[in-house]
Amino acid sequence: MKKYISFFGLRLNMGLQYRVAAAAGIVTQFVWGFMECFVFRAFYETNPAAFPMEFKAMVSYIWLQQAFLAFFATWMMDNDIFDSILSGNIAYELCRPVSIYNMWFAKNAATRISRALLRCMPILIVAFILPEPFKMTLPKNILTFIVFMFTLALGLGVTIAFCMLVYIISFFTVSPQGVRIFFTSLVEFFCGAIVPIPFLPKPLKSIVELLPFAGMQNVPLRIYGGDIYGEELTRAVLLQTVWFVLLVLIGRGLCKIAEKKIVVQGG
Amino acid sequence: MITMENVCKSYKVAKRNAGMKEACKALFRRETETVKALSDVSFTINDSEMVGYIGPNGAGKSSTIKILSGILTPESGNCLVDGRVPWKNRIEHVKRIGVVFGQRSQLWWDVPVIDSFELLKDIYSIPKNEYINNLEELTGKLKLNELLRTPVRQLSLGQRMRCEIAASLLHSPKILFLDEPTIGLDAVSKLAVRDFIMNLNKEHKTTIILTTHDMQDIEALTRRIILIGKGRVLMDGTIDDMRRLAASNEASDAEKSLDKIVAALYQQLNIL
Numbered sequence: 019m020k021k022y023i024s025f026f027g028l029r030l031n032m033g034l035q036y037r038v039a040a041a042a043g044i045v046t047q048f049v050w051g052f053m054e055c056f057v058f059r060a061f062y063e064t065n066p067a068a069f070p071m072e073f074k075a076m077v078s079y080i081w082l083q084q085a086f087l088a089f090f091a092t093w094m095m096d097n098d099i100f101d102s103i104l105s106g107n108i109a110y111e112l113c114r115p116v117s118i119y120n121m122w123f124a125k126n127a128a129t130r131i132s133r134a135l136l137r138c139m140p141i142l143i144v145a146f147i148l149p150e151p152f153k154m155t156l157p158k159n160i161l162t163f164i165v166f167m168f169t170l171a172l173g174l175g176v177t178i179a180f181c182m183l184v185y186i187i188s189f190f191t192v193s194p195q196g197v198r199i200f201f202t203s204l205v206e207f208f209c210g211a212i213v214p215i216p217f218l219p220k221p222l223k224s225i226v227e228l229l230p231f232a233g234m235q236n237v238p239l240r241i242y243g244g245d246i247y248g249e250e251l252t253r254a255v256l257l258q259t260v261w262f263v264l265l266v267l268i269g270r271g272l273c274k275i276a277e278k279k280i281v282v283q284g285g
Numbered sequence: 286m287i288t289m290e291n292v293c294k295s296y297k298v299a300k301r302n303a304g305m306k307e308a309c310k311a312l313f314r315r316e317t318e319t320v321k322a323l324s325d326v327s328f329t330i331n332d333s334e335m336v337g338y339i340g341p342n343g344a345g346k347s348s349t350i351k352i353l354s355g356i357l358t359p360e361s362g363n364c365l366v367d368g369r370v371p372w373k374n375r376i377e378h379v380k381r382i383g384v385v386f387g388q389r390s391q392l393w394w395d396v397p398v399i400d401s402f403e404l405l406k407d408i409y410s411i412p413k414n415e416y417i418n419n420l421e422e423l424t425g426k427l428k429l430n431e432l433l434r435t436p437v438r439q440l441s442l443g444q445r446m447r448c449e450i451a452a453s454l455l456h457s458p459k460i461l462f463l464d465e466p467t468i469g470l471d472a473v474s475k476l477a478v479r480d481f482i483m484n485l486n487k488e489h490k491t492t493i494i495l496t497t498h499d500m501q502d503i504e505a506l507t508r509r510i511i512l513i514g515k516g517r518v519l520m521d522g523t524i525d526d527m528r529r530l531a532a533s534n535e536a537s538d539a540e541k542s543l544d545k546i547v548a549a550l551y552q553q554l555n556i557l
Contacts, residue, residue: 113355113379278358
């Protein structure tokens with residue numbers, strides 16, 4: 019276990035040195051966040067009764083989404099990993115006494131966490147001092163906040179476990195681009211990154227809420243604003259956990275198969 | 286001890302003719318050809334031996350190294366390295382071997398060399414004392430003092446290769462695979478690397494398998510040479526055996542350079 023933690027630490031330190039990228043990211047996320055706020059404000063003002071969330075919860079959802087974009091954006095995949103598969107540098111990773119799955123999982127977690135650490139604070143601070151109605155609010159009580167933190171971590175786990183499947187599938191294809199684009203566009207829609215899941219039509223919504231993608235940003239961000247609570251909260255957390263375990267198991271199984279039939283070409 | 290018995294490995298290669306029409310056809314029916322990278326390779330290498338493994342490009346040298354280091358699984362044949370089947374239990378196997386691929390890098394690009402070493406210490410669970418001793422010895426012998434605090438991306442190739450070799454020896458492996466370790470190096474670095482390999486074999490009795498296209502490497506380092514071509518072992522002997530084999534066809538090559546002898550040999554054996 020220690021080896022994976024050290025590797026995580028090294029990657030985390032590495033991630034924290036990219037300051038210009040973080041500054042650029044923060045600016046983009048502010049612009050994007052404001053744009054979303056205005057769009058949803060316009061919807062809300064047209065017909066508040068048809069708006070499926072409280073507007074306050076919606077604002078928190080948007081700002082948290084921007085602050086923790088690096089946690090949940092499935093399109094932010096680790097190009098190093100695709101490169102190592104394409105170029106055959108994976109040979110070296112296979113020469114070490116480590117599990118490829120754990121190593122890549124640690125690497126992804128480190129990249130995402132370091133990116134979010136650099137970006138979340140400025141965004142959250144500004145979001146808290148904005149004028150109404152775009153001001154972000156605190157959660158109802160401390161318990162909600164604790165559950166939010168827990169599901170945030172679990173959501174990160176589900177996102178990484180899902181991305182791991184995409185990495186592993188690219189062992190079996192010549193180029194990872196196709197698989198990558200297919201899966202990321204699918205996920206972007208179903209995880210609530212484009213519009214939150216409550217905005218989807220009823221029949222679709224009840225299906226989407228059962229998919230693993232709902233366990234990514236949807237659960238923590240809605241818990242924070244108080245949109246998911248009580249019995250629904252228990253169910254959501256349970257579903258998140260089940261998907262996390264399931265995705266990890268599938269990923270590990272696939273990884274075993276991939277390692278056996280791997281072909282390292284060239285050199 | 287390393288034994289390979291009748292090891293075979295083949296790759297599928299997609300083939301098509303040039304042109305748009307052919308490319309469209311390939312969308313529906315892909316023609317693949319099976320290329321035999323290794324057919325029936327057998328040899329035995331004893332502990333603390335140093336062996337040069339040579340052959341033209343595409344002969345199967347790297348495939349052999351990859352099988353021995355547990356990366357590739359062969360289709361048939363047996364292979365034992367110190368009693369272990371490399372691909373059966375990869376993680377247990379690679380703990381005890383060291384590998385250097387001259388054309389790739391195992392150091393983490395954006396951080397100082399010493400960070401990579403510290404991480405390898407945890408990855409191989411190297412005891413603290415052993416790590417400190419090894420690091421000290423390797424730093425001295427490979428002259429890494431100035432390099433350890435530099436990020437890898439700012440090292441020259443020769444500097445990087447010295448660090449790569451050190452990285453693969455931190456866990457004191459008994460067996461070391463070197464796949465073209467001197468590729469692209471200048472004369473000074475080449476000699477430094479050669480000296481180091483020589484001493485490693487003498488002092489630590491490390492078993493070393495070395496693949497290279499540089500015949501001077503072979504001449505300086507190895508007494509035993511295994512020559513492979515088109516996936517088959519064609520010769521297993523000394524440099525003199527190789528000279529004799531090449532001389533059997535032509536009369537006047539006693540004075541020829543090793544490179545010429547090898548080139549003649551490749552042509553003669555029809556393995557290019």
